[in-house]
Amino acid sequence: MANTESKELQARQKHEVTGTAEQTKPGPVFIPAVDIYETDDEVILTADMPGVTADDLSIDLRENTLTLNGEIAPFENADEEDIAIEYEVGRYFRQFNISEAIDQDNIKADLKNGVLKLTLPKADKSKPKKIVINT
Secondary structure (H helix, E strand, C coil), X not given: CCCCCCCCCCCCCCEECCCCCCCCCCCCEEECCEEEEECCCEEEEEEECCCCCHHHEXXXXXXXXXXXXXXXXXXXXXXXXXXXXXXXXXXXXXXXECCCCECHHHCEEEEECCEEEEEEEECHHHCXXXXXXXX
C-alpha cells in the first residue's frame, strides 16, 4: 500500500528578514511568501502580503532588480485597549533579479485581498517559436 501524504493547507508563520544591514525604520521586516510560475508568454509572481494596501506598497524596478516593499499599518484605534495581539505589523521586503528575457516596460501589478500578482511578460525574442518544417 502506498504511503499518502496529507495535502492539507497549513498556515506559514511570517519570516523576518535576517541580515547585517541596519534598518532606517523601527519594527520587524518580513519576507513575503512567493509563488512563481511560467507560461509561454509570461512569468507570474504572486506574493502574500496580508494587511498591505496599494497605498502602502511600492514596486520598484531598477538595474534589473525588482523590489517589493510594503508596510502593514497598525489597525487598532488609539482609544482601544489590546487584549491579545497575534497579528504582527511591520514591513514586507523582497528583491528579485529580472533577466532581459522579460519585457520590463510592460510589467503589470494587481493587489487584491493581500495578494500581489505581478505579470511579467516575456520579450518577443525569448518566447518559444514553432519552426515550420518544409517538405
